[in-house]
Amino acid sequence: MMDFINFHLMPGVILGSIYALGAIGISLTFGILRFANFAHGETMTLGAYFAFTLVQLTGWHPLAVLPFAMILTAAVALGVDRVFYKPFRAAPAIMVVIASFGMMLMIRSVIQFSWGVQLKSLVPGIQRPYILFDALRISPKHMLIVGSALGLMLAVHLLLSRTKIGKAMRAMSDSPELARLTGIDTEMVIRATWVLGAGLAAAAGVFLAIDTHVETMMGFKLLLPVFAAAILGGIGRPYGAMAGGLIIGIAEELSSYAWLGDGPLLAPGYKAGVAFALMIAMLIWRPSGLFRGKVF
């Protein structure tokens, strides 16, 4: 029983909170800008590399440099939007999807060129897990990740429910035409969406880097589960994205638990396929997602 919690449920919650942060950005850009942003994974990688360089320069804890990494990543996202996505606002969505597909490889090649492809670690050394109640093992870095992720999700909730710009974002995600008619500055909302999405993506990248390490393909590996989480929760539904992220993370980790007999239910090599299977199931039975999002 404790094995189940320590080695399957807890890693699932940790992975899930990272997915949740990434999925909020995907879901909001899909809902507000109406396209699937393939460069979102690379945005997460970029955030992790910014944090890596800042840690190298300042010697601070990764969590202390996180706000700066988020700001830098958001600035890059705004620049990319201005140069590469804005010309397609009136064009068919497929054009901007291709543009984002190209951006994914462009951002990745810039990262590979500037930082190299070797694995790097953000927090050197191995941490000993705390042992609570004689059996529950949790390491400090995992408490940090889950705690900070929950904090950020709470901040997103307050932003969306209490501030004017947050309400404008939700309005535009619900119906862009109505939002425009009521006098909402749509370009302003789009910029806010990029800042929020890219900032959270950077946080997701940094948390994954704290948990594992920094590498150039980390964001691409997150892309599929994060898309799955956004679709599971419902496109344009930030709370759905949070729930979807947790569900996907936990499902991935639980898939290798020995539910039947002694061996793992699903070979650990197929963990990454679980997100895809859940996404396909959702697309078949309920494309609008758990939280009744949009279907295009």
Next chain:
Amino acid sequence: MDQAYGIFLYVVSLLTMGGIYAILALGLNIQFGFTGLFNAGIAGFFAVGAYVSAILTTAPSARHLGGYELPVVFGLVAAMVVSGAIGWLVGRICIRLRADYLAIATIGIAETLRLILKNETWATNGARGVSEVPKPFEHLPEPWNQVGLMLLVLSIVAVLYFLLERARTAPWGRVMSAIRENEPAARAAGKNVEQFRIQAFVTGCAVMGLAGGLTAHYLKFIDPNAAEPLTATFLVFVMLIIGGSGNNKGAILGAILMWTVWSATEIATSRLLPDEWAIRSAYVRVFLIGLVLQIVLQRFPGGILPERRLSAAKGDKSSP
């Protein structure tokens, strides 16, 4: 003389691989150019075709499934059938949703297929791949074996071109562009939009499987990373869009042109630059190709050979 011979062999290999890319670009043109379906998992359908053809035609080996030693033709046909069948499954699920969902689902299927090819070692020999795949014409003396394969690939390109041009100008092709341009109108005209889209998607996937099979026979070897999934997929998109999406000639032209640029710059950088910079220059090449794509998308969305619209007007003598 030796140098001239070397250049001759290089041109042959360039045209063989360029021809295989042209087949991929033609396959994508059916999906994306004619119908507007975004397939981001080209590498997956390509890999399935490669493995199916390799396993069916290779001599028995203890390391992977196989030993059927069927003729290469059977292997290639089976490659098309299996890739097409997987395309049908994906299409059934996602085709009624907008292009973005299809893109996400196809990228997912490509990754899942790669996981299967890597993990099911009993069938695929895992990461070490399938080797000693038979190569057509390999009993001929050098260089005629290479030339023979090149001619085979190029004649497949030619046959595909004529079939697809025929399809494009036939009523089927017109329904396709009608769906792409104005779906509600096509639906109102009584066309079964889903059915037509699935036909286009499956045909395109089968053609990609064929290209995969040809690659396995050409290289005599296939492993899960033979085509680095995204670069390969992305390269085919760049080829089609630069050549001219919706135009079969453009697809072939874009493929040969981009493949020449891609392979020539690879050789140039690996010869001229020191090792460390040669590795880095690979990233610069990907970046520049991406940038060229962005510029073409924004400034010249038609590509080099823009799509020729079939006019319904009476003055058009070329249409049947």
